[in-house]
Amino acid sequence: MKTIGLTGGIGSGKSTVAGFFQELGVPVYIADEAGKEIMETSETAKAEIIALLGEKSYQNNAPDRPYIATKVFNHHALLKKLNAIIHPKVREHFKTWAAEQKAPYVLYEAAILFENGGEKKCDFTILVTAPKEIRIERLLKRDRSDRQKIEARMNAQWSDEKKRKLADFTIENLDIETTKQSVRQLHHKLLRLITA
Ligand code: ATP
Secondary structure (H helix, E strand, O other): OEEEEEEEOOOOOHHHHHHHHHHOOOOEEEHHHHHHHHHHHOHHHHHHHHHHHOHHHEEOOEEOHHHHHHHHOOOHHHHHHHHHHHHHHHHHHHHHHHHOOOOOEEEEEOOOOHHHOHHHHOOEEEEEEOOHHHHHHHHHHHHOOOHHHHHHHHHHOOOHHHHHOOOOEEEEOOOHHHHHHHHHHHHHHHHHHHHO
């Protein structure tokens, strides 16, 4: 069983691309969702997060995401520590999940991959890209968020140029039908590479 990492900046189309792989029968693990679930259900995670960010991190036994976000946003050391609490738990959960899948490879979709060396745990990596302005427009449409907030989140992520150097494959997600075709082609290429 091979692991293919799939990443990309906000609004690049990671989930859209993951959906196309899924249509081809590829099992997809969404690390960000798993991370959220672990924050909600793991007592160890809860205790560690409270120790790091304070009692206010949890309200009525549930993580207070806006509070946690404001604590770690632009605070690199704290964000790193928070990730160090969650990521190993996600990895363990992923390993168990992957062992149950019956497919030549699985996709590990994560907003943060290269930033924490996650590519080293993948056999291959795929980066989804699109120009910043297009990503902003997509997110304005999807989330009804405001431009400033989107730009602040984008600026906190690694640039595509930096990630492109580390990725094995890049999918430029502009026209949706072209993206779907690129996914199909890449799927067959991966199958050839894996079974070679
Ligand atoms: P995030 O990291 O913010 O969750 P993402 O990288 O997973 O974002 P998606 O949710 O797949 O991105 O895409 C963002 C929005 O853009 C969605 O509403 C999606 O439907 C739309 N979208 C994705 N790809 C395209 C495309 N090629 N053309 C037009 N719209 C697109």
